[in-house]
Amino acid sequence: MAGEWLAYGELGLAAIGFAPFALHRWSCGLWSKQKIECPEELSGLDMTILLPVWNEELIIEKKLANLSKQDFKAHLLLVDSASDDQTLSKAKTWLEDFPDAFESHKIIPMETRKGKTAAVALALKELEGSEGIIVMTDADATIMPGALERINRWFSNPLVGSVGGTPQREGKFESESEHREIYTLLRVGESSHDSTPFLEGSLLAWRAGMVSASDMYLSANADDAQIATAVRLNGLRSIQDPDLKFSDQMPLTRKGQRRQKVRRAQGLIRLLTRKRKHWFSHREGRFAKILRRNAWMHILSPLAIAAGGVMAIMRNIAYLPETSLTMALSAVELYCLASWLLARSNKSFFGIRTAGVIMCGLENLLVALVHSGRGKSLHMWEQHTDVRETLANQ
Incomplete structure (x- = not known):
């Protein structure tokens, strides 16, 4: 029973985390016409x-x-x-x-x-x-x-x-x-x-x-x-x-x-x-x-997905997937994990590429939130010298 409650909590956090991307993508597709x-x-x-x-x-x-x-x-x-x-x-x-x-x-x-x-x-x-x-x-x-x-x-x-x-x-x-x-x-x-x-x-x-x-x-x-x-x-x-x-x-x-x-x-x-x-x-x-949705995607979503990820780890360690709900959820978790790892290594392919891009984006947002929480500002950075060298040689 406790495993199912963790599953329901994970589903709720996933909905909070991913919903704005689907909603805003659909809205912008209509608006761009x-x-x-x-x-x-x-x-x-x-x-x-x-x-x-x-x-x-x-x-x-x-x-x-x-x-x-x-x-x-x-x-x-x-x-x-x-x-x-x-x-x-x-x-x-x-x-x-x-x-x-x-x-x-x-x-x-x-x-x-x-x-x-x-x-x-x-x-x-x-x-x-x-x-x-x-x-x-x-x-x-x-x-x-x-x-x-x-x-x-x-x-x-x-x-x-x-x-x-x-x-x-x-x-x-x-x-x-x-x-x-x-x-x-x-x-x-x-x-x-x-x-x-x-x-x-x-x-x-x-x-x-x-x-x-x-x-x-x-x-x-x-x-x-x-x-x-x-x-x-x-x-x-x-x-x-x-x-x-x-x-x-x-x-x-x-x-x-x-x-x-x-x-x-x-x-x-x-x-x-x-x-x-x-x-x-x-x-x-x-x-x-527009501001509200972007705030949701950039601030609330990475926190929700991170919390959902912690709940997923806890559930899979403590409880084996036994019900149809937990088995389906474990399959979705594997899909998200695979899409994230493959996108991170530039080995993505059709069917998981978009999911991988979103997962990597959420990772970057979460890291940025952690830096901000620690008071570390990134407004001054070291130059990408490899980019300059490539452009100079073109």
């Missing part, structure tokens, strides 16, 4: 490219060249987080060699490294009072031809406050491709319904004046999600454009990938926790529901 069309006309607004960098000597020249090839000429604001390599000297030399690449350019060197969010906040202070569109991009991202023009057209819609690009990640991990497909579907669906709180900092644009330095939480990462959420809470929409593409290189090792995912997870968890007063806000309308 109501596509938002990019306007045909330009907004007439000037554009400033914000490029935060730290130790990017291997790829800074390629990045500047990629930006200069855009068919819309913009201003450039480069913020260097106290690089200790040749990033600054190479950037200055390139800009001297190609003086007409941008409408104007300015470099702000920071005296000490404080993390990307602090660099973005410094740029926002520099741009206070300016008008137009701010386009933030990462040094390791290559944006598609015509990206700036497409972004400019989006802002001819007065309801749009921020627009994010859609990643095309290069690398050998199939689980990452599956993760990106799911992630993009959710973000595009949220954008169609109202707004998404999470956009990609590798290519993110917003109206100048919609976000101030005070909106940024300096000791946390996920600066891009902080910006997207601030824009929506300030009254305009934050959307991800599925046709606005950029490419980047995923970390080359599983350890590097997990490190990146845990860091990102902590940033999103901390953002959602800080915005908890908006989860049930009538004023925010549909966006409150």
Whole structure:
């Protein structure tokens, strides 16, 4: 009898943990059918490219060249987080060699490294009072031809406050491709319904004046999600454009990938926790529901699944599966365990791939919650040097 009670408890926790993923996936699939069309006309607004960098000597020249090839000429604001390599000297030399690449350019060197969010906040202070569109991009991202023009057209819609690009990640991990497909579907669906709180900092644009330095939480990462959420809470929409593409290189090792995912997870968890007063806000309308569901998936779900896992271990140690309920539950547990282990080792296959991606995602969220509970912040991290070396050799 006690074994069955453990089984019922495990089922309840599993329902709490997995239900939001199924519900939100179904909702976003429906919402994404109501596509938002990019306007045909330009907004007439000037554009400033914000490029935060730290130790990017291997790829800074390629990045500047990629930006200069855009068919819309913009201003450039480069913020260097106290690089200790040749990033600054190479950037200055390139800009001297190609003086007409941008409408104007300015470099702000920071005296000490404080993390990307602090660099973005410094740029926002520099741009206070300016008008137009701010386009933030990462040094390791290559944006598609015509990206700036497409972004400019989006802002001819007065309801749009921020627009994010859609990643095309290069690398050998199939689980990452599956993760990106799911992630993009959710973000595009949220954008169609109202707004998404999470956009990609590798290519993110917003109206100048919609976000101030005070909106940024300096000791946390996920600066891009902080910006997207601030824009929506300030009254305009934050959307991800599925046709606005950029490419980047995923970390080359599983350890590097997990490190990146845990860091990102902590940033999103901390953002959602800080915005908890908006989860049930009538004023925010549909966006409150989107925030609430993401909080459920990012905070409550990993805790529920972890607790369910503990109950499963206790039940299987103390009681043999004897009833149809416990035998069926043991089979499901084996399926979840296999999908998680195979996805972790990049050996997933059809039938378990999606489950494996979700299980690995829950693992990363749980690790991020543990780090946060211990007071460990991941907003400053060691660079993925293998990614930079790969990009430099392409």
